[in-house]
Amino acid sequence: SLDKFPFACFSFGTTQSFDMFYLEHNKRRFRAFKGEYLYHQLSWRNNFPNWCFIEDADLDSNDAVVLSYPFSDNGGKHPAMDGLLEECNRLKIPLLMDCTYFGTCHQVSIDFDHPCIEVITFALSKPFALGHARLGIRLTRIDNDDPMFVYQKLNYANRIGQMVGNAVIQNFGPDFIYKKYHRLQNKFCQEMNLIASDTVLFGLGGEDYNQYNRGGQWHRICLTTLYEEKMEESK
Numbered sequence: 320s321l322d323k324f325p326f327a328c329f330s331f332g333t334t335q336s337f338d339m340f341y342l343e344h345n346k347r348r349f350r351a352f353k354g355e356y357l358y359h360q361l362s363w364r365n366n367f368p369n370w371c372f373i374e375d376a377d378l379d380s381n382d383a384v385v386l387s388y389p390f391s392d393n394g395g396k397h398p399a400m401d402g403l404l405e406e407c408n409r410l411k412i413p414l415l416m417d418c419t420y421f422g423t424c425h426q427v428s429i430d431f432d433h434p435c436i437e438v439i440t441f442a443l444s445k446p447f448a449l450g451h452a453r454l455g456i457r458l459t460r461i462d463n464d465d466p467m468f469v470y471q472k473l474n475y476a477n478r479i480g481q482m483v484g485n486a487v488i489q490n491f492g493p494d495f496i497y498k499k500y501h502r503l504q505n506k507f508c509q510e511m512n513l514i515a516s517d518t519v520l521f522g523l524g525g526e527d528y529n530q531y532n533r534g535g536q537w538h539r540i541c542l543t544t545l546y547e548e549k550m551e552e553s554k
Contacts, residue, residue: 320431320432321431321439321458323431323432323460324431324439324458324459324460325460326458326459326460326461326462326468327456327457327458328456328457328459328467328468328470328471329455329456329467329470329471329476329477329481330440330442330455330456330457330467331453331455331477332442332444332450332453332454332455333417333419333440333441333442333444333455334358334453334455335455335457335467336415336438336440336455336457336467337358337359337362337385337415337417337440338362339457339465339466339467340383340385340413340415340437340438341362341363341366341367342465343413343463343465344383344413345367346381347381347382347383347413348367348369348370348371348379348381348382348383349363349367349370349371349382349383349384349385350370350371350372350373350378350382350383350384350385351370351372351373351384351385351386352372352373352374352386352390352392352397352399352403352535353372353373353374353392353534353535353536354390354391354392354393354533354534354535354536354537354539355385355386355387355390355391355392355535356385356387356391356417356419357533359385373399373403378403378406378407378410378412379410379412380410380411380412382410382412383412383413383414383415384403384407384412384413384414384415384435385414385415385417386400386403386414386415386416386417387416387417387418387419387420388400388416388417388418388427388429389418389420389421389424389427389517389518391417391419391420391533392533392534392535392536392537392539393516393517393521393523393535393537393539394420394424394516394517394518394520394521394523394539395424395427395516395517395518396427396517404433404435404436407433407435408433408434408435411434411435412435413435413437413438414433414435414436414437414438415436415437415438415439415440416429416431416436416438416439416440417440418439418440418441419440419441419442419444419445420445420518420520421441421446421493422443422445422446422447422493422494422495422496422497423445423446423496423497423518423519423520424497424517424518424519425494425497425501425517425519426517427517437459437460438457438458438459439457439458439459440455440456440457440458441455441456441458442454442455442456443455443484443487443488445496445520446493446495446496447487447488447491447495447496449483449484449487452480452483452484453477453480454477454480454481454483454484496519497519500519500520500546501515501519503542503545503546503549504516504519504522504542507522507542507545508522508542511524511540512524512525512527513528513540516539520541520542520543521539521540521541521542522539522540522542523537523538523539523540524538524539524540525538526538528540
């Protein structure tokens with residue numbers, strides 16, 4: 320349930336929410352699984368050099384964690400996610416839950432009641448191909464009056480983007496992309512010897528696809544260009 324996250328702020332995609340989380344916890348050591356969204360590594364490399372992959376060291380009470388669900392590297396659930404959440408609860412480690420792929424997936428569910436979850440982010444970039452419109456939302460348990468809250472209170476947000484986003488979600492359901500493309504996903508995965516991800520955008524390959532490895536245990540292949548080409552052919 321999202322009832323425990325009553326404070327909502329407009330976010331430029333999910334990226335702005337990530338930046339605010341970094342600033343809020345700038346004295347902590349940032350952690351993420353291998354294969355997580357590359358933006359975090361690029362940001363931490365330049366500004367928080369003591370960051371560390373979760374697989375490479377035990378969690379510490381002075382850590383802060385970023386986790387995507389569906390997970391960025393496999394489009395589903397990271398097999399160590401439940402254990403991570405329990406350990407973060409125990410050590411009172413703040414965690415940002417990145418739900419960017421919501422709207423492109425199926426058979427995924429999560430309990431947001433874990434006390435460690437401090438921030439939840441969603442965006443319209445993936446489910447409706449609106450990445451360049453930079454449309455996202457951040458949900459938090461408290462109002463800490465950070466810059467995003469200040470913008471919100473002054474109504475100083477991207478109103479044109481909000482208008483576009485509202486028009487889209489009023490005309491298309493949250494499962495629109497999955498329902499539209501899951502048959503093509505199954506088709507291409509069968510032809511290419513891939514496993515269909517829970518996220519319709521991806522297929523997961525074996526050793527023949529190791530050039531697509533992103534640092535984790537999966538070889539994620541993005542299928543969206545194939546979808547576009549197939550849709551063009553059908554016109």
